[in-house]
Amino acid sequence: MNGFMFKVEKFFDILLNKGGYKEVIEGLQNTMIIAVVGLLIGIVIGTLIATVRVMPKYKAAVRVLDKFCSFYVGLFRGTPMVVQLLVFYYVMLPLLDIKMSSVLVAITVFGLNSGAYISEIMRGGILSVDPGQMEGGRSVGLSYGTTMLKIVIPQAVKNILPTMGNEFIALVKETSVVSFVGAKDLYLAFQSIGSGTYEFMVPYLAMAIIYIVIVCLITLLIRVMERRLAKSDRGR
């Protein structure tokens, strides 16, 4: 027990007096930026794909788009995130001769990846909305797109909010692999603190606690949002 307390003291010494906190803050920032911006990009991509996939398939153009979308979803759901990161960073970028920071690469890949997952969640959400809602909108002369955006998707989002919360939590957790392409996330911050003294026990424990706290906060946030959105169900 004494040994553990000593390790804790040493950890806090590095963290507070030797600038370790700067690394942790940077790591935390990057982790959250990658997860949050990735989620936002994912929501946009996912909503677009879901809309294409539930569209009536009269037109050839829609059918082609639909095929492309299902290929995209299959591709990103069928390979591990790490593989996608590595391929994007070490294969795509050099081939296309593009320079991009590690964090930006991580954001892009997380966005593309979560877009595939969110599209499936969103599609389920859209299909769970009573088809009468679309008919109601169309019957007063609103276009398919407007009805989708203003009437159907808001209701779909309400239905899938818990699932979306899980997706966000999954994204936060998955950010721990972005160090594969050199992005400085929480993991890399604590790893670097630990490697200064070859003492990893306390740093990794602290890292675990931070992840748990983040996840709890997100869960709380989603509860609050759910409660707000539920108001149109209860009426007044």
Add this chain to the structure above:
Amino acid sequence: MIEVVNLCKSFGDNHVLKNITTTIKKGEKVVIIGPSGSGKSTFLRCLNCMEDPTSGSIIFGGENIADPKVNINVHRQKMGMVFQHFNLFNNKTVLENIMMAPVYVATKKLKKQKRDNLLIKLHLKKGTPVSVNGSVHEIKAQARDKAIELLKRIGLEDKADSYPSSLSGGQKQRVAIIRSLAMDPDVILFDEPTSALDPEMVGEVLELMKDLADQGMTMVVVTHEMGFAKEVGTRILFMDEGRILEEGKPEEFFVNPQTERSKDFLSKVLI
């Protein structure tokens, strides 16, 4: 008003509508009756292309709206529809439900005018700029006034800020009816508007529909309410197996049905 020519509709191998031709004139109250599965709803839904006709034409506002190239949205604004299950927007308040389409249409028009004027100014388009009057703010204020007025008409102005889920079935249906009225439609299509209601709420909805009828609204109504058909209808269409088997004035049709099928049907519904 609406001219239906050789309308056919099939779902796969199921030929639901077989060569229907009829004309709905301004001010008419056409009541469609017939056994379950005879294609009444399908016929009604073809009139505003909620179901795309398989063949034939629907002439409305001088255009064949069955043609996929026609912008159906513009025509639907003039052709209200009331559903069995109301189909109010659950995520919008009563007031927003009513205001939504009018605001959308007027805003779209305003934006187009502004865009056109800009293009003309930049000499990218020929023509003279039209004077743009109003702003989105004014459009909303106007639509709100009108919506409140309509709500007062059905005595539900205190529900303006409620969500549909807090209304009774009868209230929902009356709101749905004035939602379609907010667009000043030329005709309103009703698909069994009272079938999903508790019996004590049927009256209030039929009352409002009679009101509309008295004011000269053109109406096409699919219903099982024979009392309403007799009292309000100006023409009865009796449908069976995808055809209009018989049609006539209610006083003739109900007293003296011509076909076996219609006699049989009436003997079942008029106890």
